[in-house]
Amino acid sequence: MFAQLGNANFVVIQTLNSLALGGLLFLLAAGFSLIFGLMRIANLTHGSLFMLGAYLGVTLLSLGVPNLWLAALLAGLATALMGGLFERLVLRRLPGNSQGQVLVTLGVSFIVADLCLMLWGGDPIPIATPAFLRAPLQVAGFVFPTYRLAVIVLAVIVGIGLHALIERTRLGAMIRAGVDDPQMARAVGIPVSRLFTVVFCLGAGIAGAGGVIGGPILSAYAGLDADMLPLALIVVILGGVGSLVGAFVGSFIIGFIYTFGTALLPDLAYVILFLPMIIVIAFRPTGLFGRMSA
């Protein structure tokens, strides 16, 4: 069973797959973690936004949008808008009621899942890999799927961009203040409630764009939301809520464990996800990089 680990080609390909899945998970978990950190909302629509993004990408591409990146951008803008409206119109009605907010996001996730099923049907819809990334890259006798490399690079760029946004800009400073102490931030004049909308839009947009970017690897299918949400949750539990670095590191850890687990022990891949969770929860309940407990 583990003999494959001696096969260099297997290891290289699975490593690349792990990194690509980790990159996609980061696009999902970063927004989830930021929203949770700032607003204390476990946004269970996050998986739905990822799936909705993938389906929107399918439709945009079939309507003649010239390439995947533009489709991802447009789908991201659309999901950002929807996320913003949802935050303003629904979540706003339940201030301070975190349980009610979670239940509302859960209800909306079912509605979105059913709407997607109605609109796009139950069969998986593949998204074509962009033409110039289709040819595999050959280096030193190994064959690398180019698109996966592009996904990894993109995730790293998004990670650096978000990090710069949070750590280097005025907006980021306000978000950090809001995460650390919302009352005090409000008291010194930071418009925390407007930040809520901004962060919700940002998280929803990245998730939706992530769905399109993930399309050539995962394709768009009913149930994509239920497959991705638990992985993102485990990433956030592992990395620590509200921590971008935690989401980044956690995503790649889970990407590796899940990919190698699925390849080596297909039956038990999900059980292997238990292990990092149990270890982290036992020794560091705030997650690897978290400052507050969930």
Next chain:
Amino acid sequence: MTSARRSIAIGVLLLVAALVPLVAGDYYVNLLSQMMIAALLAASLNLLVGYAGLTSLGHASFLGVAAYSSAWLNLHSGLGPLASAPLALLGTLLVAAVFGWIALRASGLGFLMLTLALSQVLWGLAYRWVGVTEGDNGLRGLTRPQPLGLDLDSAAAFYWMALLVVTIALGLIALLVRSPFGAALRGTRDQPRRMSALGYDVWLIRWLTFVMAGFWAGVAGVLYIWYHQYIHPSSLSLQASAEVLLAVIAGGAGTLAGPVVGAVVVVFLKNFVSSYVERWNMLLGIVFLLIVLFLPEGLVPGVKRLLTRLRSGALRP
């Protein structure tokens, strides 16, 4: 309601319930059996949501573990459905003990996320571990037990057995809630730090409650597998856990009658309305939104408050 009047009301209700199969057709008797199983599951989750203040989004796991282990033992170990039940419940207790230990490292939203993640792991396992669970095909070819030589294959016989088991279980849950332990549990919900200062072990009280909630969900799981004689991974899905939670919240968390009323409403909606409207998931989502936004306390406390207001004449002009 005074306690004497309450006992009379419950007695009359049970009598009526016991007489139903004599007048109603099999379809309705079976629907009521499903409602009772759902009511027990909801009542067990209510221990956590209503009395411990811990919202779990993974409660269907315990129904699933009990049902799967009972079915597996039934199919592969030569044990009958009745003999495999205690083993299935023991397995459920163990899973609940471990899950409780993990999930109770956090409280509030962290608890919710951990229960959700853990239950999704089990759901994935039910789908993927084909050697044991048969994956998407589910486990089939099961039989109902024959306790004391009684044949439970007819709708009415199963109904009476389920009525007996669920009544006893709900009675024991009611006793637990009213016991000193139940009072301490409510204390940990409302004032965890004060309870801690008073010398109560808040963590232990919560953990014991989690394990008991898992146990009663396991009992519901055994009834479930006897009733359906089939189990599929979807019984452990997020939807399934959400349905139970909806039953608790729609009926009224933290009341004894609430989850029963909520379960009746949810099973009714699922079986009856969704035979006309195909989109059960959409309906489930919309009901969730409506309950949380407009009836957050649930049906039972809502109706009770309305009745009190009517009685005190506040609604009279």
